[in-house]
Amino acid sequence: MLDVSAQSAEFARPRRRGMVRRVAIFASLTLVLVAVAASLYLVRTVDNQLADIAKTYEIRRQARELMLAVVDAETGQRGYLITRDEAYLAPYNVAIGNLSQTYQSLLALLGDNPAQQARIDALVPDLDAKRAEMARTIELMSSGQSAEALALLRSDTGQQLMERIRSGLQEVIGEEDEKLIDRNGRMQLYRQLTIVTILAALGAAAILAYALLSRTQRKVAALSEQQNLLRSQNEELEAHVRARTVEAEEARGHAERERARLETLLQDTNHRIGNSLATVSSLLGLQLARTQSEEVRTALEAAQLRVQAIASAHRRLRLGADLETTDAAEFLADVIDDLAAAVPSGKQVTFEKHLQAMVIPARDATTLGIVVSELVTNALKHAFAEGEGGIIYVRFERPAGGVTLLTVEDNGKGLTGGGQDGLGAVIVKQLARQFGGGEPSYRERPGGGTSISVQLPRLDLPEAG
Template sequence: MNETSRQVPEPRTRAAYRRQLAVIISLCLVLLTATSTVILTRGINYQLADVSKTYQLIQQASKTLLLVTNMETSQRGYLLTLERSYLDLYYAASLSIDESMSRLASMARGNPPQEERVREIEALTTQIQGGVRQTVQLAVEGQLGKALEDIRSDKGKMDQLRETIRNFMDEEDRRLIQRNDKIDRTRDWLTIASLAALTSAVMLAYSLLSRVQRYVRLLSEGQSALLSENVLLEERVQERTAELENARAVAERERRRVEVLLQDSNHRIGNSLATVSSLLSLQLREATNENARRVLIAARDRVQTISTAHRRLRLGDDLETVRADEFLQAVVEDITTALVPGGRIKFETAFAPLNLNARDVTTIGIILGELVTNAVKHAFPDNREGIVSISFGRGEDGVLELAVADDGVGQGKGKGKRGKRQGLGMLVIEQLCLQFGDAPHYSNNGDAGTRAVIRFPSLEVRG
């Protein structure tokens, strides 16, 4: 029983071994045939290139002979007729003969017998060309008889040149016939190699087909298992996606709630500061001392400026940044409404559309409020009309800067002396500017007025 069990697998093992051996032999035959085909194909390509070169050599030799013949013919025509038109053909042939000989010598390089013939052709051509040139020169000088004698004496050189070129072309024709015979034999071998490759390919295809069928069956079984796993995976992905959507919805609600709270906080702060400003206005009515009134007025205006900045603050989608141009324009409009109700002072603004940190924008708004308030109060005394120009953006060196210029009375000419260190307002501006790494710069604005420039070297643009 045990002996039988050992003998049963033996035919299957031998069959599998034979199949493997057949596949290996087929592959080797295919590779061998492919290699032979490549070698034979490259040989045919080389032979075709050699044939093409032979044809070119024959054509170039014929062209050289034609040029020499044209040169001689034009010489004879000129001597017989003395017409200048024959000289044009002579000159054209003379100009082309050297180039034609150079190309012929280059194409024959590598074949010693043909190189020798080319040198002989070149020597004969040079002699004939010199003789033709001499006879033409004699005819041009009027020595026609001498020129005709030279032609009769040089007649054999042209026949010798034709014979040499004919031998050259016959040799190339002989070599061409040999190459064509070799190509025919190579083509026969290539046909045999192709048939062998086809036979090997059929054997290999049959062997591979049986293997592919087995692999396809296994692949089908694996695909069924994969589809079941894919269904389970899609269910888990859908569950996870639903969880993420819920989490995103919760996060979005929280973000909106925080945004509302921040906006509400800014409005509450602004309203509280507005209330403080109103209380200071009430206290101002009770004050009789002029110094106390000035202090209360200054305090009220600054509180009003800060209140305006907070009420006008509109945060972006990230809840951290603010559009500088929109915010500063709103601050200027509020200050204009509060301080210049009659419109005697006009405001020209140019703000760059930049996204800045909300805290930095609030500080810049306070600085702007102080500068504009100072210009309105001191640059235009006695209800004088004028223009205040305000800009915010990058300067020539790329640093952000705020500029406030007026065409008023200028520094030191208005009431209260406008100057660099005047009052609490200038002190507030200087302290706030230190946060950005610079100090305010004041200068005359042309013939009249004052210009204040605040630079912000450390201020960063967001987005």
Template sequence: MSFSQRPLRGLAIVLSLALIIGSAGSTIILARSVNNQIDDVLATYKVREQAYSSLSLMNEAHSSQRGFILTHSAPLLALYRNATARLDESLNTLAEMTKGNPRQQATATRIRDLAKEKQRNVDAAISLALAGMNTEALASLGPNFGVGQLDEINKTVDSFLGEEDRRLIERNIAVDRMRSWLTIAALSSLGGALVLAVVLANRTRRYVRKLTEGQSLLLSEKTILESMVQNRTAELERAMLIATRERARVETLLQDSDHRIGNSLATVSSLLGIQMRDVSSEEIRAALGAARDRIQTISSAHRRLRLGKDHETVRADEYLPDVIADIKESTAHDRDIGIVAKLTPINLSSRDATTLGIIIGELTMNAIKHAFPGKKSGEIRIDLARGEDEVLRLEIADTGVGMQKKLNRRSSGLGSLIVDQLCQQFDGSVVYSVNPGGGTSVTVALPGLTEVQPEESAENDE
């Protein structure tokens, strides 16, 4: 019976290991595919933004040429010429961005041709107006000052944007599909690990049972039993001493593991920094830089973790300043940006403290990058305190350029998505607002983040 079970047990172990390895490989491949899909989505957003910019310049040029024909105002003529120069550059950029899509590139070329045709008509009318031939200039543009041509351009741009919307929807669907496959791969890996654990547990249980049976046979005689009791008592005392030492060693290893994780992530961050120097594309360099800073923040959150005597909790006002200092050193060491932190002295679990450190890191890096462009100096204030309702609240305010019209963009990036997901662990939400002192203020209510009362250490119990 046991002979027939052994091959099955070995086969189960081999299949479980193969499932784990296969799922891990699939997860890596699917993760790369998701990243490629996300890059395509970002490219589509940029094409849409360029098309909207071109359309805005067309409307600006139309308004200024109409105003000049009617009023002969020199500033309006200068405004028209400036808008047309920028429009040519914008349309050329749009055509360049659509090189990989022949259909959209043809539409972009059509938009550029229509714009140039309208520009030629307007330039001819302006020349007549400058020569004092106002009636001929007005007649050359028609009763609506070329509105018909502008409407045709608008329709063509709308068609272009509609195609981009369709492509964006398809890419979003593809991203969702890849995420589903990632989930399946992860669950498959977990299932394989569970089967492996069950097989090993059964094997260990049989081995322990055999040992127990052997001990029962050895304890059949009274004298042997008494001797075994005495020996066992001594062994237990030694085991307790060893267990105490092992507990201290395991606790030290747990703390060391956080440092090792942090150091490993710091190594990954350094490798990304090296890779950035070998990349010529500004977009790729920016993406690698963002990934490097984000990994550096997570690394700091782990490396700076110093647990209390109970080896389970950490003081927020002792842990977070070191994380904030690392962020300043890695992202703003050569800039005149002051970071002032006011943190309430509370005890948090190691997991909650690490998550809070990552949230603060993401928001602080976001402020450094967006609030102080062009080496601008300023200050970032970080407050963690209880409100009147005893709910912990995190507020990060800067004295930078402020939200202006960038709020939607800042609140829809990957960093903000990460912050939203992490805050949901504490039933929290992120609110962006204008800082009364200038700049931007980000407030996060964290009702699910509760203080943990530290347990007394084993030494105190004794």
């Protein structure tokens, strides 16, 4: 009886160890996917914050433009009243013409901020009164009533109006400056959260390695990521009475520099996230090389391929001129080229791309790249037998009057090859729902092979220029 009990205990130990190993693998891979999803969410949040910062700079610029328009008009008025030289009326008329246009532009930018909009609306009586006062003095001087015109000019009315206008615009600019400080703080927080999610992914990889290696091994040293502090400095622009042409050139130059800085910050953020995910992939590759279990190797290879796909999508993202969109055809072509380069040399698989030029939101491009990577990886894994090759077709198009459609086909073994119930299929299904799509459609391809189609209604945007 004792011998039988001992044998049963010895037989139960491997089963318990196997169960613990599977639980550890599942928990670690789940943590990696959660960290990746959190990184994608934080990237979208950073995109929105950068857009808000750009809008805040534009509001500050328009407020200063409005103040400069009033100053230019008053300068032209005083020059004409003092010298009676009608040449001063030219800058006056230009400034009066730009005053309303600048005001309307500023009002449109503040449409989603009732408090700021109320401040601008409160300036309307003073702006109208100031224009009326300047027009009245010019009219009096033109009609020969110089004494009355100069008397009106020397009164405190115009100066009081200018002080109220200047004070109101300074309040608007001050409010936007406070927003910039707040958003800079949020950017710092989001960067820290991004680092935390990356470290969480690294921790999951370390846990996975610890579960598979013997207890005598020490934990893999975590790689520390250097932080690049993103600071944005608020620039105080002093209002000078300059010629209108010089002021316009300086304003345009400032706007171009700010836009270039924001674009650099966003590209740097995407590049760093891609590099961090590539580091996670390298760690998984190191563990893969040291693992003997086929089950574990399969899980590690799948995790490594998914992390590589996400890293590739981040590195390949190129923003458009508006910093909010990208060309889907160019982006997907680069992602597919990376997938083709990763195909083992012994597997003769070629790719055919049919990608329609289409402008899509940059925040959705990375998710779209993950969907394509999952579908292509699924075809590479299940469509072709060992040692055989074939063709994988990737189509991204929007038929006239239809819905944007992503299709991945192969000329391999057909639906009997599998791949409809795995983790990759679950990921594709979940991500497709973010674009308003239904269940992915699996069907036999005419001539042999499998065709998988995913509808993406929320990517229905105009074609790229």
